Amino acid sequence: MTERVRFAPSPTGYLHIGAARTALFNYLYARHNGGKFLLRIEDTDLQRSTDESTRSILEGMAWLGLEYDEEIVFQSDNAEKHRQAALKLLEEGKAYRDFTPKAENSDKNIKEAIAERARAQGGDKNMRDNPFRDLPKEESDARAESGELFAIRLKVGETGKTSFEDAVYGTQERDYSEIEDLVLLRSDGHPLYNLAVVCDDIEMGITTVIRGQDHLTNTHKQVLLYEALGATKPKFAHVPLILAPGGKKLSKRIHGPIVSMTTYRDEGFIAAAFRNFIALLGWSPKTDQEIMNLPEMIDLFTLEGINRSSAIFNFDANNPKRWTDDKALWMNAEYIRTMFLGELLPLVKAELKSAKLWREEYEDEDRVWFEKTVDLIRSRFFTLKDFSSQGRAYFSEDFDFDETALKKNLYKEPKLREWLPELADKLEAVEPFEHDAIQAAVSQFAEEKAVKVGLVANAARAAITGQSVGASMFEIIEHLGKMRVTNRLRSQLAWQNYQGE
RNA sequence: GGCGCAUUGGUGUAGUCGGUUAACACGCAGCCCUCUCAAGGCUGAGACCACGGGUUCGAGCCCCGUAUGCGCUGCCA
Numbered sequence: 302m303t304e305r306v307r308f309a310p311s312p313t314g315y316l317h318i319g320a321a322r323t324a325l326f327n328y329l330y331a332r333h334n335g336g337k338f339l340l341r342i343e344d345t346d347l348q349r350s351t352d353e354s355t356r357s358i359l360e361g362m363a364w365l366g367l368e369y370d371e372e373i374v375f376q377s378d379n380a381e382k383h384r385q386a387a388l389k390l391l392e393e394g395k396a397y398r399d400f401t402p403k404a405e406n407s408d409k410n411i412k413e414a415i416a417e418r419a420r421a422q423g424g425d426k427n428m429r430d431n432p433f434r435d436l437p438k439e440e441s442d443a444r445a446e447s448g449e450l451f452a453i454r455l456k457v458g459e460t461g462k463t464s465f466e467d468a469v470y471g472t473q474e475r476d477y478s479e480i481e482d483l484v485l486l487r488s489d490g491h492p493l494y495n496l497a498v499v500c501d502d503i504e505m506g507i508t509t510v511i512r513g514q515d516h517l518t519n520t521h522k523q524v525l526l527y528e529a530l531g532a533t534k535p536k537f538a539h540v541p542l543i544l545a546p547g548g549k550k551l552s553k554r555i556h557g558p559i560v561s562m563t564t565y566r567d568e569g570f571i572a573a574a575f576r577n578f579i580a581l582l583g584w585s586p587k588t589d590q591e592i593m594n595l596p597e598m599i600d601l602f603t604l605e606g607i608n609r610s611s612a613i614f615n616f617d618a619n620n621p622k623r624w625t626d627d628k629a630l631w632m633n634a635e636y637i638r639t640m641f642l643g644e645l646l647p648l649v650k651a652e653l654k655s656a657k658l659w660r661e662e663y664e665d666e667d668r669v670w671f672e673k674t675v676d677l678i679r680s681r682f683f684t685l686k687d688f689s690s691q692g693r694a695y696f697s698e699d700f701d702f703d704e705t706a707l708k709k710n711l712y713k714e715p716k717l718r719e720w721l722p723e724l725a726d727k728l729e730a731v732e733p734f735e736h737d738a739i740q741a742a743v744s745q746f747a748e749e750k751a752v753k754v755g756l757v758a759n760a761a762r763a764a765i766t767g768q769s770v771g772a773s774m775f776e777i778i779e780h781l782g783k784m785r786v787t788n789r790l791r792s793q794l795a796w797q798n799y800q801g802e
Numbered sequence: 803g804g805c806g807c808a809u810u811g812g813u814g815u816a817g818u819c820g821g822u823u824a825a826c827a828c829g830c831a832g833c834c835c836u837c838u839c840a841a842g843g844c845u846g847a848g849a850c851c852a853c854g855g856g857u858u859c860g861a862g863c864c865c866c867g868u869a870u871g872c873g874c875u876g877c878c879a
Contacts, residue, residue, distance in 0.1 A: 311879050346879060403877055411876070419875055420803040426875090452877045470807070479805055479875085487877040494879050518806060518874040541808080541872095548871050578814095581827090585815055589826050608815080611872065615813050615829090628814065628828040638841075681840045710838080743837090758837035770839030 304336030305508050308362075308369070309376075309498070311343040312354035314553055316361030316562040318614065319513065319543040322579045326540055327511045328367045329580070329602035339505055340369040343376045345497055350377075361562035365576050366595060374505060376497055383492035383500050386530060387453045387485040395529045396485060398441050398451040399433045403488050428481045429459060453486040455525060463521040468538035468604040470514075475521040483522050495519060499526040502535060509536040511604075514611070538604045541583045542611040551614060559616055559625060569652065569684030570629075571645075574636035578629040582612040592635065630683050638680040642672060649675050649688050656689035658696040670780075677772050677780055694766040695781070702795050706769035710759040711795055717760045718796055720750060724761065725790035734783050740775045765789045 308324040310316070316324075331338035342358070344350040362369070390396035419426070433441070434456060445451060457480050464474040485496040492500075502510065510520075517539045527534040545551040551560050558564040565575050577593055585608065586593070586601040593601065617623040623630075637645065653659040663671035678692045694700040711717055724746050728734075731742050743761070747754045758774040765786060771777065778786050 309879095313879075343879065349878080399877085401877090411878080415876060416803090422803075426804075454877090473806080475806075481875080484877045489877080491877080493877070498879090513873095514807070515873050516879095519879095521806095539807090544872075546813085550872075581814065583814090587816070589816080591815090591827060610808050612815090613813065623829095626813080626828090631828055634840090706838095740837095747837095753837080755837040762838065768839090772839090774837055 302508065304331060304334040305339060305506050306331050306336060306511055307339040307341050307502070307505060307507055308367075309341040309343050309501075309512070310358050311346065311349075312351060312358060313346065313349040314354055315357040317551075317553070318560050318562060318579065319551065320358075321361060321365060321562050322543065322582060323511065323513055323540060324362060324367055325365065325576060325580055326584065326602075326607070328369075329599055330509065330511060330538075330604065331370075332599040333602045336508070337370045338367070339371055339374070339507075341374040341376060341501060341505065343494075343497070345376050345380070345492065345494065347377070357563060361566075364562065364566050364572050366572060374501065376501060379497070379501055379504070380492055382504070383497050384486060384490060386500050387492065387496060390455065390485065390529055391453055394438075394456070396453050396455050397431075397434055397436065397482075398445060399431060399454050399482075399484070400444060400449055400451045401431075401433065403450070403452070428457065428478055431482055434482065450488040452484045452488045454482040454484050455522075455529065457482050457525060463524045465520060465524050465534065465537055467517070467520075468509075468536060469541075469607045470517065470539055470609060473517065473520070475518070480521055480525065495522050495526060499523050499530065499532075503527070503530065503532045507535050509538060511538045511540065514539045514541050538607065540607055541609055543582055544611050544613050546613060546615055546617075548611075548613065556618075559618070565625070565629075568625075569686035570633050571636045571640070571648065571685070573640070574633040575629065577636075578626070578632045582614065583608060592632070634683045637682050637685070642676055645679065646672065646675060648685055652685040652688050653696060656693075658689055658693065660696075673780060677776060681771065691768060691771075694768070698785075700767045702763065702767040703769055706763035706767060707795060707798075709769055710763040712799055714752075714756060714760070715799075716750075718793070718799075720746075720757070721760060721764055721790045724757065725787040728778070728783065728790070729787055731783075734779060736775050736779050739778050743775065743778075761790065764792070764795050767795075 306327045308320075308327045310320050310324075328338045330336070340362075342355055344355070387396060391398065431454065433451075434454075458477050460477060462474050462476045463480070464472060467473050483495055484493055486492055520537055520539070524534055543551055545556055549555075553560055566572070573594065576595070577591075577598070580593070580598055581591060584602070584606050587606060588601075590597075590601075615626045615628075650659060650663070653663075660667070674692075674695050675688070678688070678695060682688065682691065689696075724743070727742050727746050728739065731738050743757055744754050747757045750757070759769070762771055762774050762777065763769060765777065765781065
């Protein structure tokens with residue numbers, strides 16, 4: 302039987318990092334087993350669902366390269382089928398009408414309210430005490446016909462327990478006494494989550510459900526539904542949650558854009574790198590290999606490799622250098638410096654375009670120069686953003702001078718103000734304008750001034766690139782060319798704010 | 803409150819049928835390389851494997867308890 306799995310996000314916000322990982326795992330599982338990866342948008346909560354969210358989820362998945370098979374299923378389109386299923390269960394006596402008037406829940410602090418109520422009841426709550434549970438059919442029918450509103454609840458058995466085999470957490474059991482008679486259909490006829498999920502999973506022929514561990518207890522209710530509906534239940538695999546530092550829940554409200562997939566795209570992450578990073582949160586190939594491309598990941602992925610404890614996504618909101626997980630940043634840098642140049646170029650192009658630094662010549666007569674530039678500077682960069690910030694001097698004459706570069710490499714030796722233009726004159730005469738000849742010229746110049754080569758080279762770097770760090774100075778000089786280099790060395794721009802030391 | 807799940811260095815993870823100096827990666831410190839910074843190479847700090855009891859000649863691995871965290875407990879998803 303071919304495996305069919307699905308990713309089923311509710312469109313109530315952007316694509317959350319945890320959801321993205323769930324999608325990834327589903328995708329990997331499907332591809333590893335030659336199965337189908339389906340997408341279902343769970344938009345049954347009309348109040349909170351938005352098209353904007355759906356678009357953002359789709360964008361995030363496309364960015365990560367998670368292509369789904371078959372048409373997207375919108376859960377709201379199936380509402381009528383869900384209702385029919387509930388009615389069928391009612392007909393068969395497996396569900397009952399509950400005429401209790403709907404309690405108005407203010408959705409503010411609803412979680413706390415529920416927990417509070419549960420605490421007050423203690424552990425003695427009898428899940429089978431609904432007065433309408435055993436209402437005679439005739440009376441129930443009569444009240445319904447008279448127009449009285451009712452919800453439909455599943456009639457959970459008096460004794461017994463549900464059980465299922467979880468591929469990650471092992472055998473799971475739950476006594477019926479712990480499961481309430483869950484509402485299937487709201488009194489306004491609106492089908493609820495558990496019913497909708499089960500109906501759709503059956504309809505879509507889902508064979509394995511891979512989802513967050515927060516659904517582990519929901520699964521027992523769904524197992525009951527599969528049984529009532531006479532359907533065979535799929536395999537289940539619950540994946541551990543991704544938490545914020547300190548083991549707290551990673552939430553949009555508290556942690557902001559750090560949890561959104563789009564943030565990483567917008568902040569210059571390589572999709573392959575981020576995908577690689579989140580794959581390793583809660584899953585391991587059980588080898589020392591960490592850098593994996595998609596085909597390798599697909600090849601190595603198994604449910605057995607998923608572990609049970611939740612992972613912490615590390616970051617420090619107060620430290621700009623650690624705005625997101627260290628390892629994610631490292632991995633992105635690793636990808637930037639080792640990926641095929643041909644794959645990196647379009648990404649750099651997009652970044653330069655958005656920073657208004659892109660010139661069409663880079664794809665035409667300056668193509669080779671552009672490629673060499675990217676290759677020259679990429680090894681020190683962490684994100685694509687660095688190409689337009691730290692790397693700005695390579696693409697524009699209008700760049701800023703880094704404060705450290707100014708103080709450490711220029712202002713410390715005031716004579717450099719005269720020396721640099723002199724160095725420019727010297728370089729002017731270098732022919733051919735190549736690495737070794739340039740190095741010889743700079744060394745000679747340093748010797749004449751009786752200073753270390755490093756002093757001159759670092760000063761030149763500051764004046765030419767605005768940075769205190771970067772590639773070999775001689776390579777940079779050769780690469781940028783005589784014209785730009787001499788102009789920048791003669792320019793007094795860097796000394797504008799010099800106030801003496 | 804009840805029920806469920808989890809617990810290996812700061813973080814992500816390895817640890818086969820119980821016998822290891824508890825491994826790898828990120829991060830951190832130092833050294834080498836060097837015109838700087840990365841990269842690379844080398845070295846180091848950091849975990850009595852949450853805690854307490856068992857079982858055993860021997861436990862990170864098995865059992866029980868406790869603590870902590872998380873999840874569920876809704877006519878939300």
